[in-house]
Amino acid sequence: MRAMSYDTYGDLDVLHPSELPEPKLAPGAVLVEVRSASVNPVDWKLMAGGLDGLMDVVFPVVPGWDAAGVVVRTGPDVPELEVGDEVLTYARKDLVHGGTYAEQVAVPAVSVTRKPAAMSWDEAASLPLAGLTALRMVELLDVGSDDVVLVHGASGGVGHLAVQVAHARGARVIGTASERNHDFLRDLGAEPVVYGDGLPERVRALAPEGATVVLDAVGGVLEQTLAVLAPEGRHASITEPSVEEHGGRWVWVRPDGAALARLTALVERGQLRVEVQRTFPLEDVADAVRLSQEGHVRGKVALRVSDGVSEG
Template sequence: MKAITYSQYGGAEVLQLTEVDDPKIGPDWVAIDVKATSVNPVDWKIASGGLDAMLPTYFPVVPGWDVAGVVTAVGPSVDDLAVGDEVYGYLRKDAVQDGTYAEKVGAPQRCVTRKPQRASFAEAAAIPLAGLTALQCLDLVGTTGEDTVLVHSAAGGVGMLAVQIARARGARVIGTASPDNHDFVRSLGAEPVAYGDGLVAAVRELAPDGVTAVLDTQGGDTLTQSVELLADGAAGRIASVADPSVAEHGGRYVFVRPDVADLTTLAGLVDAGEMRVEVAELFPLAETARAWERSMEGHVRGKLVITVP
């Protein structure tokens, strides 16, 4: 089968379209014909060697953790999926080697479930990592309809989904974004504010008493500003996917985990019309390097998706 691989650490230039063996599946795994996958910044950060101390890596690597496709075989222990099911999932395995930028993948049952019926394969592939990140962050800070939630990078992959999940729970949402994306952020149900030195004042203008929960995707100064914006009684209600020092402020650092129940929740939000996905651009598998270059530029509204013939 065809797959994108790299055999050494580097940037987009190390990616190659190659022939690799079809995946094998274990007793509680399924085989999937991949229809689409998506680009997450962690994909090219791993390829750069940036997570080498955290995750064991075996070359050649097929990158990618998101998948949407059709089940073609199931292991004997699989009891809730069948051949022909349209599925999606977050395939984070124990080591970095066999990812989703390929025509076929083997997936542990714990990582996949049926995709949203109202989503195309491309849209479904854009959800798993970003959607699970958003959902798990909001769960960790206990988001309810009583909250005013500050979501950073509200037009990005995690942010756009976090805004909609929080709104589905009845929360008020303030979202940071560049001015060009303010109309998009409003369309998601959030009140937009611009990044930068004036952020604290801009949020205070909308929420004079502060916000009651924060999802931080930037770290550094943004994290410091976020802590300053927490309302009285909301100390520690901040989740960061970018800065482990959030723990010093009583918050939680989040590295997303596979979770079928959470994937089912996300699919339910899509099928109920409470969450949609913005696909910024589609790239064929052979042009994955170009997709990575686009991701590395930053400021992508929504998600970049790779389609597989």
């Protein structure tokens, strides 16, 4: 199968086109023919060796943990899925090896849910990791209609989904972003504020009692979080383990098909949409990763892997 892979840690120059064997299919797993994948910061951090020591790696590595595609084969004992089902999945496994920047990926059926018909392949592939991360933060902190929620990095991949999930639960949402993304945030249901120096004062001008919940999707904002947090407020970060020293929660999302189905239910009810800023063909993955590394993406960057030409 066609894939992008790397044989050693390094920068983008270690990533190259490959022809690899079809993935083996364990009991309880499905083989998905990938239509689209998406780029997440963890992909290039892994490639640079940034998580070495945390996860076992077997080279060559095919990066990518997000995918949307079609089930082309099922392993033993997978009654819930059939060949031909259109699905999306957060395909992280305990071993870093066979990812989604490839024509096929094998994943446990419990990590998969069906794709809503109204979602494009690119939108569906861009939902799993970022959406599950947003959902986990919101559910972990039990966000509800009585909350005022501040989302740091509200126009990014995780942030724009966290805004919508919190809004769908009835919370009032304030989101940080550059001014060019303020109308975008308003469309999602958030009150936008500019990030950077003076943020606590700007947030307090909107919510004098402070935010009852703060969700950090960017990192480096702990001091600002604590400055705007209401007494007895809750906070979580996806980048800063040190939040746990200040009563917060550090979130590392896990594969969860049932939780992914809760996200797609929001999509089907019109309460959640995935913003895809740009789509690249698989062979231009280096350009896609560079765009992600710049750190100014609105929503997500997608990779178009296949148009289904091999489908029977």
